[in-house]
Amino acid sequence: xxxxxxxxxxxxxxxxxxxxxxxxxxxxxxxxxxxxxxxxxxxxxxxxxxxxxxxxxxxxxxxxxxxxxxxxxxxxxxxxxxxxxxxxxxxxxxxxxxxxxxxxxxxxxxxxxxxxxxxxxxxxxxxxxxxxxxxxxxxxxxxxxxxxxxxxxxxxxxxxxxxxxxxxxxxxxxxxxxxxxxxxxxxxxxxxxxxxxxxxxxxxxxxxxxxxxxxxxxxxxxxxxxxxxxxxxxxxxxxxxxxxxxxxxxxxxxxxxxxxxxxxxxxxxxxxxxxxxxxxxxxxxxxxxxxxxxxxxxxxxx
Numbered sequence: 182x183x184x185x186x187x188x189x190x191x192x193x194x195x196x197x198x199x200x201x202x203x204x205x206x207x208x209x210x211x212x213x214x215x216x217x218x219x220x221x222x223x224x225x226x227x228x229x230x231x232x233x234x235x236x237x238x239x240x241x242x243x244x245x246x247x248x249x250x251x252x253x254x255x256x257x258x259x260x261x262x263x264x265x266x267x268x269x270x271x272x273x274x275x276x277x278x279x280x281x282x283x284x285x286x287x288x289x290x291x292x293x294x295x296x297x298x299x300x301x302x303x304x305x306x307x308x309x310x311x312x313x314x315x316x317x318x319x320x321x322x323x324x325x326x327x328x329x330x331x332x333x334x335x336x337x338x339x340x341x342x343x344x345x346x347x348x349x350x351x352x353x354x355x356x357x358x359x360x361x362x363x364x365x366x367x368x369x370x371x372x373x374x375x376x377x378x379x380x381x382x383x384x385x386x387x388x389x390x391x392x393x394x395x396x397x398x399x400x401x402x403x404x405x406x407x408x409x410x411x412x413x414x415x416x417x418x419x420x421x422x423x424x425x426x427x428x429x430x431x432x433x434x435x436x437x438x439x440x441x442x443x444x445x446x447x448x449x450x451x452x453x454x455x456x457x458x459x460x461x462x463x464x465x466x467x468x469x470x471x472x473x474x475x476x477x478x479x480x481x482x483x
Contacts, residue, residue: 182213184238184245191221191249194465198254200225202283202304203465209233210468218264221246222304224283226254228274229294231261243273250274259294269295282363286311288334289363291356301329301356305466306397309430309477312460313395314339316428320392323347323385323422325378325415326406330357332395333371334364343370345388351375379411382418390424400435408435412446419451420482429454429480436473443478454480 182190187206194205203223208216218236222229228250232239243260250258250273257275262268272295281292283302288310290302313322313332317339324332327346330353336344348354354373361368376384396415398406412433419429431443440459447454460477468474 182216184241187216187242188245188249192253195223195253195255197223200284202285202302204304204463205465207466210466210474212467212469223255224281224292224294226256227277227281227294228253228255228258229261229300230259231263234264235262247273261294261297263297265297268297270297285331286314288331288338289360290331290334291329291360291363301353302331303328305434305463305475306331306432306477307463308460309397309432310335312430312477312479313393317341317393320428321345321389321424322393322395323389323391324395324397326396326398327357327373328353328397330354330360330373332397333357334360334366336393337361337366337371338364341370341393343372345372345374345385345391347374347376347378347381347385349375349377379406379414382421386421389422391422391427392424393428393430394419394423395430395432397430397432400433400438408433408438408442412443413450416443416446416450419447420453423454423482425482427454427482429482431478431480433476433478439472440476440478443476447480453482455483457481 191205205223206221208219218233220231258273259270260273261270282289283292292300292302294300314335317336319342322336322341322344324346327348330346333344333346346357400408433443444456457479462475
């Protein structure tokens with residue numbers, strides 16, 4: 182796919198003019214070998230581009246994106262060069278408002294597009310949030326590794342009785358509180374706990390049992406969580422936290438680990454939980470190898 186082909190692709194995929202978030206191009210899925218380093222997102226009138234490593238044709242790509250932005254409905258173009266550590270994103274066209282948010286199924290989630298790593302929103306988890314909203318009614322929900330609490334928004338809008346958000350980052354939890362306020366959600370019955378999850382099982386157990394547990398950790402975060410060695414610690418304590426008919430959403434976003442990594446672990450260390458299904462991923466995030474993409478696995482305690 183040439184730069185000209187890419188221009189045609191995003192011209193076609195950007196015809197949907199709704200305010201809601203849409204991924205226009207997903208090179209990370211490996212379907213376009215020469216563009217594995219590139220993603221392009223539509224956020225209302227903002228075109229947000231992420232580059233994961235440097236390529237020789239970057240200047241030509243940027244030139245095309247600037248021209249495309251000027252000729253389209255988009256007013257702002259933001260480039261995130263994720264391969265350059267310690268830098269902020271660059272606004273090449275237009276300007277960004279100080280208070281930004283993305284819309285997903287009517288839910289508003291705060292954004293920081295100048296951050297060169299995470300914006301506060303993970304769009305590939307949309308189907309997972311839909312699942313939580315659909316199944317949260319009257320449940321006590323434990324949201325582990327809650328980050329900016331998007332799962333909590335879905336749970337509350339789905340009628341959850343109580344939601345307990347747990348994350349080491351006080352800054353992320355503060356944004357999570359702002360997200361609840363942004364959506365005008367009643368703060369009663371919602372907790373934001375700045376715990377190290379792997380050292381807080383006793384505290385969490387006292388607040389349980391939980392009717393729905395969401396585990397959505399980073400694949401690798403030095404000093405915090407490493408899926409290959411730490412996920413097992415969570416699964417071994419799962420049955421202590423869960424109610425008799427607890428629903429579990431276990432998430433894994435490591436391309437090196439397949440679904441069986443979680444399924445086999447739960448069968449061994451939390452056998453009262455039975456595997457139900459793997460949720461389909463968002464269509465725009467299609468991957469050449471789905472086992473290398475996001476894995477949202479649903480289990481139910483029986």
